[in-house]
Amino acid sequence: MRKATLRLNCRDVPGIVYHVSKFIFERGGNIIHAQQHREELDDRFFMRVHFDCAQMVDDKAKIRRDLADLATQFDMETRLSFSDERKRLAIMVSKYDHCLYDLFLRHRYGEIGADIALVVSNHPDLQGISEAFGAPFVYTPVTRENKAEAEAQTHALFQDYGVDFVVLARYMQILSPYLVERYRHRIINVHHGFLPAFKGAKPYHQAYQRGVKLIGATSHYVTEELDMGPIIGQEIIRVNHSHSVQDLTAMGRDIEKKVLAEAVRAHAEDRIMVYSHRTIVFE
Amino acid sequence: MRKATLRLNCRDVPGIVYHVSKFIFERGGNIIHAQQHREELDDRFFMRVHFDCAQMVDDKAKIRRDLADLATQFDMETRLSFSDERKRLAIMVSKYDHCLYDLFLRHRYGEIGADIALVVSNHPDLQGISEAFGAPFVYTPVTRENKAEAEAQTHALFQDYGVDFVVLARYMQILSPYLVERYRHRIINVHHGFLPAFKGAKPYHQAYQRGVKLIGATSHYVTEELDMGPIIGQEIIRVNHSHSVQDLTAMGRDIEKKVLAEAVRAHAEDRIMVYSHRTIVFE
């Protein structure tokens, strides 16, 4: 049984839910789940509809054309995806393996709703793990000098491998605008701090210095400004005076894994919409 | 601006969302929020629609009649409520005041979405608090001998005061089927244990004896079987070997208050549906 997910946003006028559900009903689809959100401040309406399309008579191209008409009528932005076109993700890593392992294991358990196309790294260390889980591993060293070239090469790789979105699983390089632009709201990073506190380098050291009683991890879409992209999810863990920076680092691994895996899953399931630098993450 | 909430459930056939949104759209309503749930096991569809009805031309009676026709067509159970008809709740208490205070304070902050009609107690102790917050207090002693009479009297009071639902805020008497029947799925109790563990009396003592590392509190609808009604919400708090039964009792107050207040609010906002002994609680 094939399913589809439609995301849309438009000015809030009466009848959106009606017209969208009519569109689906008349073509033989059946709504399983519909979610809405209304931004009070500027009167904008967001909707995600997950529907069964096994009985729909039209082909995908026809549905997309008709949807474009509806979108024009209501001045909507729309995104439509089908469950038989599983998303493919690239994982970028450096030397830390905990998030990589976690993504591989969750993928095997069917928990992330997308497939791992390849792993790209600026270090060779994690080649063995990647290959053990059957993922191609491409070692692409990055220096100040070759950065532009390395990213162009990575971009080409992503195209070859049909990559839909990119996951920075504790990747220790800052991406340049070149890649960020090409994967706008499709690059997910995990920051090992509770953003917006503790931006930049060594957030666990910063947290220790400040004497916080909770440490956090934050998943977000990468934008041109470091650690300032739209936040997808956050997790925390309780700490106290007895914990050293090393302890915080170890305890943080658990929440980094969790917050990243949940962001990957939400993105893969088309549950995230970005608006005005904030995310709407439907459950 | 007036709003309405429609809850319904029926067999899952294509087009429910469409027909319901059409019903609302054609009468001038505008859907703010729609939520659905599908029970896989027996193919049943649940929906809650919260909509703006300020521009609807029909009066409530007409809307209800038309809705009854729709319900017949799809063999639906429906419930429709309007925001200008705020629910009224009765609080039943004994001697503990923490949940009572919490409900009064949250009510004043506008957090529970319903009004407190009166307080009924089998002890006179909490009269002062109730009156300080402007709620009528009725002292109704309950003994083994007068129980039936006392409950009939309480029922009469509820009718006089226009009570829609009842909140047992650490009320230390077991209600008889007489009241339970008359307020089916409209009596909310807070149990100071993590149900289904630690049913019945002295759950903190039971938890201590068993050496659990988390204690819980559970809000549920009251049914004829003690502590076995459909669970609405649960909260826990971490405990350890150093905590005495007295500590557990003190720590538990915080989660009892929270879990009860959230259940009251969910009920007041028509976000709960009961099916097959489980609750669907829409966010």
Added chain:
Amino acid sequence: MRKATLRLNCRDVPGIVYHVSKFIFERGGNIIHAQQHREELDDRFFMRVHFDCAQMVDDKAKIRRDLADLATQFDMETRLSFSDERKRLAIMVSKYDHCLYDLFLRHRYGEIGADIALVVSNHPDLQGISEAFGAPFVYTPVTRENKAEAEAQTHALFQDYGVDFVVLARYMQILSPYLVERYRHRIINVHHGFLPAFKGAKPYHQAYQRGVKLIGATSHYVTEELDMGPIIGQEIIRVNHSHSVQDLTAMGRDIEKKVLAEAVRAHAEDRIMVYSHRTIVFE
């Protein structure tokens, strides 16, 4: 049965626990609980010993003199308190009543281990509540012009009422160094944000703008630098895109109350030590 609590810190040399326990044992005391912490970075040892002193033969003055000798020997800083000298706290408030109510109610339940000496406010609004709970209420308006005078007056009040520490229960004025100095590490504030993010005014608005997925509250000792004092405790609550600033404000009340009450209790029970801008909070 009388109890005492000794807090000390000194350079970490062998035998501290031994010498302290010997000191207590030889005078007829019995250790109930001892806790230690060692700061790796600069080799400093912290200890809190809670002991039964009902059988001690010396009077308090003698014990304090002998302790001073021990302190000299190991170059210790020490603090000794006795359970029969309950601490007295002043609460400073403005117009929000949720933290005030919470402290009064927890005091009545015996949860905070100290007594409420008086309530001071720059607004008259909360006089009724204070008096209902039997606490003197002093209305001290604060303007830019009279601030120094108002604080001097408040200080005099604190002295008259035997105030040991001060609790800013959502007090909306910034204290001047005059008071801060006189109650160094004895003024507890609750900030309605997850420090160090969202310092200063309107933290819920800041959190909303940034699109965080968790909001926090932080209790800390007040220092001369706004919202930068040593953190005592932090609590968070999960939020999402559907929550308005008003929702965050309402949800935040619960964690503000909790984090403040726990800080007050920890301070009252002599479980906090401040070192190098961080707190050691023993359980």
Added chain:
Amino acid sequence: MRKATLRLNCRDVPGIVYHVSKFIFERGGNIIHAQQHREELDDRFFMRVHFDCAQMVDDKAKIRRDLADLATQFDMETRLSFSDERKRLAIMVSKYDHCLYDLFLRHRYGEIGADIALVVSNHPDLQGISEAFGAPFVYTPVTRENKAEAEAQTHALFQDYGVDFVVLARYMQILSPYLVERYRHRIINVHHGFLPAFKGAKPYHQAYQRGVKLIGATSHYVTEELDMGPIIGQEIIRVNHSHSVQDLTAMGRDIEKKVLAEAVRAHAEDRIMVYSHRTIVFE
């Protein structure tokens, strides 16, 4: 630098802390951390002392003999371990690999404070994983007929491999009293339910049926009575009506891993004491 951990319990008489710290001090040891607990009900005192023994002049045998004298004097039960004698654990598994992976990965990160001696399984499935992490894997099929023999064989294996404690990482067989007796309070199981609710088989199904709003996982020492041993730790995760039994099973994996890893670490670090069917778990 070598460290040692002493655990003891005895009747609560004045001077225990003093005599123990004297014992350590006089032999050249230095206390890093001491923790105590007093059971009010029967006046029993528990203590764990972690101390630096690098400067101690006596050898281990002499220290143990002297400790036996002290134990006799106060009628203490004592346990003494040294950090240079790392504990060795056996993992028993069936087909689920999530806890096994988690233990291997945490071991590699140095998080569990013990070494993995071998993996024993009643199925051959997890041989590859075990060997990839360098642990011997022994496949020991268990049937109703060969159970006694299989356990005797496993016991012999444990002895050959110098196994100190056993971890049932979702092992789907019930151990017979033969093994339980021999490893009293040294076999850790993870139960995928919030004990004491949902004992026995299919706890996620039970939880789903009851409609709970939180599911749990529990680590405990195995005793002769199924799922009734002393609880070491518990974790929960919030669920709702939308989650199927399959969802609960997937969500539960995260808390099973966490609760088991923490129990293993606490046991490895000698932080657990069992008394009267409850555990004291020092932090």
